[in-house]
Amino acid sequence: MNRRIIALLLPLLLAGTAACTATGAEEAATPSRPRAERPSPFEDCAKLTTPVAAATPTSGTATPDAADPTGGTGDPLPALTLSCFTGGAPVALRDVRGPAVINIWASWCPPCRKELPAFQRLSKRAGDRLHVIGVNGQDSRSAAQSIGEDLGVGFPMLVDQGTALQRALNRNAFPLTLLVDAQGRVVHTDASGALDDARLGELVREHLGVAVPA
Structure with a gap:
């Protein structure tokens, strides 16, 4: 019985782990947003x-x-x-x-x-x-x-x-x-x-x- 429950739950556990890993990889691959540039001290041309x-x-x-x-x-x-x-x-x-x-x-x-x-x-x-x-x-x-x-x-x-x-x-x-x-x-x-x-x-x-x- 316990083996059957584990067999049923194992795919769900693996799927959850894969989703977390994919999300983490996407976040790591996305560069942080650069800080806004300072306004130019010079006049328009x-x-x-x-x-x-x-x-x-x-x-x-x-x-x-x-x-x-x-x-x-x-x-x-x-x-x-x-x-x-x-x-x-x-x-x-x-x-x-x-x-x-x-x-x-x-x-x-x-x-x-x-x-x-x-x-x-x-x-x-x-x-x-x-x-x-x-x-x-x-x-x-x-x-x-x-x-x-x-x-x-x-x-x-x-x-x-x-x-x-x-x-x-x-x-x-x-x-x-x-x-x-x-x-x-x-x-x-x-x-x-x-x-x-x-x-x-x-x-x-x-x-x-x-x-x-x-």
Whole structure:
């Protein structure tokens, strides 16, 4: 009698054990949900293709740099499309409406970290008369995000991990700053190292004809 009862119950016990094992295997195979990403410290990039307000001219017009072989006319921005750190539609550089200052940087570059706050202040002081744009390259998203948070940098940020922009410009330097006129031409390139508020103001006034309040 006992043997018959055991024989009847054994398949049920095995079935219950198999179900528990299958459930455990499914749970182990299902990765835990990642923690929600921190919100981006940088602004959206949509406004970069919107014309800026009329620039406030300085006395006279912008004077070309004597050392600039383009004579102040400059070449158009490369025909590249970069993703926006914050998300949304990628940005075609030739759709960017100047005047604009583009700063190419990486979190591991000490001069980059030193000058980023000056670009943030320039962005605030210039208001809607000038686009200030960052391009983060050869970096991790988390490192770039931390720099933005720690230094209070919030202007729009593009991402170029393959350094396609620098290669198109035939430049291999961090930091690298481009001054782009209202026609989308690169009228000056600076690779001299960390720029401060005074030097940035001089470059913007000289090459873009925009006077930025101190």
